[in-house]
Amino acid sequence: xxxxxxxxxxxxxxxxxxxxxxxxxxxxxxxxxxxxxxxxxxxxxxxxxxxxxxxxxxxxxxxxxxxxxxxxxxxxxxxxxxxxxxxxxxxxxxxxxxxxxxxxxxxxxxxxxxxxxxxxxxxxxxxxxxxxxxxxxxxxxxxxxxxxxxxxxxxxxxxxxxxxxxxxxxxxxxxxxxxxxxxxxxxxxxxxxxxxxxxxxxxxxxxxxxxxxxxxxxxxxxxxxxxxxxxxxxxxxxxxxxxxxxxxxxxxxxxxxxxxxxxxxxxxxxxxxxxxxxxxxxxxxxxxxxxxxxxxxxxxxxxxxxxxxxxxxxxxxxxxxxxxxxxxxxxxxxxxxxxxxxxxxxxxxxxxxxxxxxxxxxxxxxxxxxxx
Amino acid sequence: xxxxxxxxxxxxxxxxxxxxxxxxxxxxxxxxxxxxxxxxxxxxxxxxxxxxxxxxxxxxxxxxxxxxxxxxxxxxxxxxxxxxxxxxxxxxxxxxxxxxxxxxxxxxxxxxxxxxxxxxxxxxxxxxxxxxxxxxxxxxxxxxxxx
Numbered sequence: 001x002x003x004x005x006x007x008x009x010x011x012x013x014x015x016x017x018x019x020x021x022x023x024x025x026x027x028x029x030x031x032x033x034x035x036x037x038x039x040x041x042x043x044x045x046x047x048x049x050x051x052x053x054x055x056x057x058x059x060x061x062x063x064x065x066x067x068x069x070x071x072x073x074x075x076x077x078x079x080x081x082x083x084x085x086x087x088x089x090x091x092x093x094x095x096x097x098x099x100x101x102x103x104x105x106x107x108x109x110x111x112x113x114x115x116x117x118x119x120x121x122x123x124x125x126x127x128x129x130x131x132x133x134x135x136x137x138x139x140x141x142x143x144x145x146x147x148x149x150x151x152x153x154x155x156x157x158x159x160x161x162x163x164x165x166x167x168x169x170x171x172x173x174x175x176x177x178x179x180x181x182x183x184x185x186x187x188x189x190x191x192x193x194x195x196x197x198x199x200x201x202x203x204x205x206x207x208x209x210x211x212x213x214x215x216x217x218x219x220x221x222x223x224x225x226x227x228x229x230x231x232x233x234x235x236x237x238x239x240x241x242x243x244x245x246x247x248x249x250x251x252x253x254x255x256x257x258x259x260x261x262x263x264x265x266x267x268x269x270x271x272x273x274x275x276x277x278x279x280x281x282x283x284x285x286x287x288x289x290x291x292x293x294x295x296x297x298x299x300x301x302x303x304x305x306x307x308x309x310x311x312x313x314x315x316x317x318x319x320x321x322x323x324x325x326x327x328x329x330x331x332x333x334x335x336x337x338x339x340x341x342x343x344x345x346x347x348x349x350x351x352x353x354x355x356x357x358x359x360x361x362x363x364x365x366x367x368x369x370x371x372x
Numbered sequence: 373x374x375x376x377x378x379x380x381x382x383x384x385x386x387x388x389x390x391x392x393x394x395x396x397x398x399x400x401x402x403x404x405x406x407x408x409x410x411x412x413x414x415x416x417x418x419x420x421x422x423x424x425x426x427x428x429x430x431x432x433x434x435x436x437x438x439x440x441x442x443x444x445x446x447x448x449x450x451x452x453x454x455x456x457x458x459x460x461x462x463x464x465x466x467x468x469x470x471x472x473x474x475x476x477x478x479x480x481x482x483x484x485x486x487x488x489x490x491x492x493x494x495x496x497x498x499x500x501x502x503x504x505x506x507x508x509x510x511x512x513x514x515x516x517x518x519x
Binding site: 060063064065066067068071131135138141145148149150151152153156158166167170190193194195197198199200 | 390393397416477
């Protein structure tokens with residue numbers, strides 16, 4: 001905390017950051033009590049795009065909730081699909097063919113790379129650099145083209161089904177994905193030279209915007225935010241699901257806790273995701289992509305089920321309660337960005353406003369997922 | 373003091389490195405497409421709004437008016453109306469109303485269809501003057517469509 005913020009000045013004023021502000025990336029409003037350029041108090045105000053996804057789940061069949069999952073976090077939609085289908089498969093006792101699980105992992109990891117690339121571009125844009133955004137979108141476009149040819153959609157895929165995936169991958173997908181990884185491997189050093197080593201970015205991020213591990217535990221922050229504070233937790237590694245245990249990948253952890261640490265975690269995660277995709281493509285088995293015994297009308301047994309997946313923003317948990325009918329009795333969605341945003345109020349106290357915006361950008365907020 | 377000067381030098385150098393990269397990319401070929409003048413082909417699996425498929429034998433639709441698509445739709449945007457035809461056992465489709473204002477393009481209807489009567493169109497740049505312009509009668513569209 002700076003010396004300025006600690007002095008007891010009586011004159012403070014309130015400014016509203018948002019709900020329509022380019023730095024909040026959506027309809028998020030932050031009420032800031034300011035002392036000059038320094039933040040005394042910050043309170044995120046939510047609910048501007050609340051769409052009752054949980055309630056919507058209760059009045060439609062299990063399969064009909066599928067399009068909703070992609071509309072919470074539109075940047076990593078496949079991970080949300082994955083979480084939902086896995087928990088329902090567990091509830092209904094559906095076995096998934098191995099090829100389908102591999103395809104799920106490959107597409108979800110490509111989707112994670114695309115999410116991180118968009119975050120990278122938007123984050124640097126928040127700090128005032130426009131060019132990296134265009135380069136990142138160029139790479140992201142390659143992934144969207146690949147996923148579009150397989151899933152039929154560019155953003156809200158709803159590609160996974162109970163018991164498998166909607167379509168098998170086409171013959172262009174595997175060479176396309178490998179060509180993309182080769183291309184991105186060549187481009188990543190360019191990103192690091194252009195952005196990571198840039199003196200302006202370093203002075204804006206290094207030693208600024210600290211988030212302590214205690215803060216992460218207190219607010220339940222997960223994902224790159226927690227890993228940037230030295231907490232080694234990744235659902236893919238620590239509560240493995242799908243076929244993730246078969247791959248060899250590392251969890252990037254940076255103990256420092258400043259904005260730069262979170263930046264580095266995500267840049268390293270892109271590389272780790274590429275490793276997973278490569279290994280999965282090498283091991284991709286033949287076979288069906290849909291369980292032959294998957295029932296058409298789904299009525300999972302009575303019970304309470306929970307499953308968490310690692311999305312680009314953290315751990316996404318989904319709890320379903322079934323009463324044995326064809327609609328869920330209760331559907332609880334635990335979204336990572338909601339917890340990640342909650343610590344913003346505490347973390348940004350005493351910071352300069354532009355530094356707080358850099359901190360907010362490094363949290364990688366997706367607003368529709370906070371409000372659900 | 374030396375550290376300070378080093379930092380200034382390396383910082384300034386990083387800016388030149390960045391400028392060098394952007395200049396290099398400036399002379400590379402353009403990656404964007406001038407959209408209204410150039411149009412990229414849609415992928416075969418692209419999920420647009422739904423469309424009735426043509427039966428090659430009769431030239432009409434393949435719909436058996438079972439109502440599965442209507443039941444599968446999460447947003448209730450499909451209404452299938454069938455009439456009893458004299459002499460025939462099955463119902464015949466008279467109207468297939470798609471309320472595209474509510475559709476979220478999930479594709480559950482196409483998956484649920486037992487007769488392969490519906491498919492995805494490749495329309496993506498739709499524009500209309502009113503809300504009613506998006507309430508399609510797919511049967512009528514099929515009759516107006518060639519091929």
